[in-house]
Amino acid sequence: xxxxxxxxxxxxxxxxxxxxxxxxxxxxxxxxxxxxxxxxxxxxxxxxxxxxxxxxxxxxxxxxxxxxxxxxxxxxxxxxxxxxxxxxxxxxxxxxxxxxxxxxxxxxxxxxxxxxxxxxxxxxxxxxxxxxxxxxxxxxxxxxxxxxxxxxxxxxxxxxxxxxxxxxxxxxxxxxxxxxxxxxxxxxxxxxxxxxxxxxxxxxxxxxxxxxxxxxxxxxxxxxxxxxxxxxxxxxxxxxxxxxxxxxxxxxxxxxxxxxxxxxxxxxxxxxxxxxxxxxxxxxxxxxxxxx
Amino acid sequence: xxxxxxxxxxxxxxxxxxxxxxxxxxxxxxxxxxxxxxxxxxxxxxxxxxxxxxxxxxxxxxxxxxxxxxxxxxxxxxxxxxxxxxxxxxxxxxxxxxxxxxxxxxxxxxxxxxxxxxxxxxxxxxxxxxxxxxxxxxxxxxxxxxxxxxxxxxxxxxxxxxxxxxxxxxxxxxxxxxxxxxxxxxxxxxxxxxxxxxxxxxxxxxxxxxxxxxxxxxxxxxxxxxxxxxxxxxxxxxxxxxxxxxxxxxxxxxxxxxxxxxxxxxxxxxxxxxxxxxxxx
Numbered sequence: 001x002x003x004x005x006x007x008x009x010x011x012x013x014x015x016x017x018x019x020x021x022x023x024x025x026x027x028x029x030x031x032x033x034x035x036x037x038x039x040x041x042x043x044x045x046x047x048x049x050x051x052x053x054x055x056x057x058x059x060x061x062x063x064x065x066x067x068x069x070x071x072x073x074x075x076x077x078x079x080x081x082x083x084x085x086x087x088x089x090x091x092x093x094x095x096x097x098x099x100x101x102x103x104x105x106x107x108x109x110x111x112x113x114x115x116x117x118x119x120x121x122x123x124x125x126x127x128x129x130x131x132x133x134x135x136x137x138x139x140x141x142x143x144x145x146x147x148x149x150x151x152x153x154x155x156x157x158x159x160x161x162x163x164x165x166x167x168x169x170x171x172x173x174x175x176x177x178x179x180x181x182x183x184x185x186x187x188x189x190x191x192x193x194x195x196x197x198x199x200x201x202x203x204x205x206x207x208x209x210x211x212x213x214x215x216x217x218x219x220x221x222x223x224x225x226x227x228x229x230x231x232x233x234x235x236x237x238x239x240x241x242x243x244x245x246x247x248x249x250x251x252x253x254x255x256x257x258x259x260x261x262x263x264x265x266x267x268x269x270x271x272x273x274x275x276x277x278x279x280x281x282x283x284x285x286x287x288x289x290x291x292x
Numbered sequence: 293x294x295x296x297x298x299x300x301x302x303x304x305x306x307x308x309x310x311x312x313x314x315x316x317x318x319x320x321x322x323x324x325x326x327x328x329x330x331x332x333x334x335x336x337x338x339x340x341x342x343x344x345x346x347x348x349x350x351x352x353x354x355x356x357x358x359x360x361x362x363x364x365x366x367x368x369x370x371x372x373x374x375x376x377x378x379x380x381x382x383x384x385x386x387x388x389x390x391x392x393x394x395x396x397x398x399x400x401x402x403x404x405x406x407x408x409x410x411x412x413x414x415x416x417x418x419x420x421x422x423x424x425x426x427x428x429x430x431x432x433x434x435x436x437x438x439x440x441x442x443x444x445x446x447x448x449x450x451x452x453x454x455x456x457x458x459x460x461x462x463x464x465x466x467x468x469x470x471x472x473x474x475x476x477x478x479x480x481x482x483x484x485x486x487x488x489x490x491x492x493x494x495x496x497x498x499x500x501x502x503x504x505x506x507x508x509x510x511x512x513x514x515x516x517x518x519x520x521x522x523x524x525x526x527x528x529x530x531x532x533x534x535x536x537x538x539x540x541x542x543x544x545x546x547x548x549x550x551x552x553x554x555x556x557x558x559x560x561x562x563x564x565x566x567x568x569x570x571x572x573x
Contacts, residue, residue: 040462041432053485072516092460146332173460176488178330178528206533248491248533252552256559273536280537280559284544287563 002072004164005052009066012051017062021047023068031164032195034188036229037210039218040243045201048218049119049167051075052199054083071164084110088158088167092173094150103129103137103145103153110161123162127160131194148179152186162221166190167248168200172207173187180204184211206247209233209271216258217244230269249276256283294358296322296451297343297481302341303351304338312338314506315352319483320499322450327493327514328486330503331527337378339503340453343484344373357450370396374444378455378486380436389415389431389439390424418472423470435464441472452476454485458492459524468495491532494518494550502527515548544554 458466
C-alpha cells in the first residue's frame, strides 16, 4: 500500500535562517499509522509539520530541497486548498485557531468554506462531534469550554473536512492531566476506529510510547532515532544526550536489569506501569527479596 | 513568629458570580517550597493572586508576613510577593532584557546604582547575564521564562509565586527552570509553584497542596500526599509512574517512592546489591 506521507531527503532553511532547520529528513507514514515526534526545543519539530501541511513553502518561504508527498500529492506544487482536503493541523494553543463563537459554527466552518451542501455539512458536523465525544457541547460558546474540550473542538473542526491525516503540534502542553487524557483518548479512537493517520508532536513521552506505532526523535534538525517505541526506549543514553527522557518505568527497569547483569531484550522493555509490574515481581522473587 | 502566608476562611467570588474559592485555610512558613496542583479551574491561580493583591478576598483574610493584605496596593505587595505569570509573554513588554528587569526597581524610584546592582544580580541568578541587551522576543521560551523570573527577583521579594514554570518547555529546559527555583528557595525565598507536572513535583517540592473545586483537598509533605492515590483520583491526578510501580509491591516498599533513584536504591538494598548503586545516576 502506498504511504500517506512520504518525505524524501528533505532539507529546509528559513529565508532568514543562518543554517537549515531540517537536514536530510527521510520518513514514511502508512495510512492509519500513529506517529509521535519529540525532541528538544529548536529541533525542527514544528518545521517538519509545516512541510507536511504545506505552510512551508506556501506561507513561509525558504530554501527547500527534497520532496514531501501527502496522499500522492507533491506538497510544494499542490494548492493549499487541495492539501487541506487531506491533512489538517491542530496547534498548541486552541484559541489560536478558533474563528467562531459557538462549537457548531466552528466545526462547520471548514466545509462551509468549501461550498459543501447544507445537508452534507449537517451530517459531517454530527459525525465529527460524535467521533470526538463532544455532542453535548454542540451549542456551547467556545469561550466557556475547558482546554481539553477546546482541543477536541479543534480536532472536530478538522474531522469535518474528512482528512486522511491529522497533524498536532504539542496539543496537550497547556492542558491539565484530565484534558491530556481526553485528547489522547480521542486521537487513539480516531486512529484505531476510523483509520485516520495521526502525526503528533509532544514532550509527553509516557503518552507517546503508549500510543505510537513509531516515534521520531529530532535533534538539531536531523532524525536522531526513529523506530517503534520499545526500540526508541532501548536507546535511552542517546535520548538523554539529546535532553529527552524515557518514561520512569523504562528508566527503572532498564537500570535494574543492567545492574543485575541481565540486559533486557528490546521486545520486553515495558512501556507502561502495567507492563513493568510482572518484570519487577520476577526479579524480586528470583532474588529472594525479603525472604519470599 | 507569624507564618509568611496565612489564609483564613478565604473566599473569592468573581464579578460574574463564580464562587472560585470556598473558604481556604492554609499557613505557609518562611522558606517553604510548595507545589500547588489540581485541575484547571480548581482555584490554584485565583488563590495565588490573592497573595500580592491582584485579586481581593470577597470574604476572609490573607496575611503576608504577619500583616493583612487588605486593600494594600499591588505595587506595595509586589515588593514582598513576586508573581510570574504562566505565559511569560503576558508579562514581558520591554524591548531589552535589561529594561524588563529594571522596570520594577525603576518604579520603586531606587537610585541608579541600586537599580543597576539589582538587575546585574537578578540576571546572574537566572543565568542571562550575556543577554541583557537582547530583545526578549528573540529569546527561546525557556529563556523568556527566566527573564520573567529575573524581573520579579529584582524587586527582592520574600515570596516567589510561579505559575506553571515548565509548561510548553522541553524536558531539559523544565529541569533547568526547577533547578533555578530550587536554588532561589535555598537562598531563602519562600516558593510556591503551580504545575501539572507530577514527576517535577515529586522531584522538587517539599510540600504539596491539592486544590479541588475551590477547596483544599490534601495538604502535606509530597510523600504524604502521593500516598493518597484514591483521593487524588477524585480530581484526576495521579502520582508519578514509579510511585505506582512501588505501590504494587508495597510489602517491599513500605515508604512512598517518589523517584527512579529512590526506587533503585531501595530495590538494590532489598536484593543486597548495595554496592551497585554507585554507578546509577
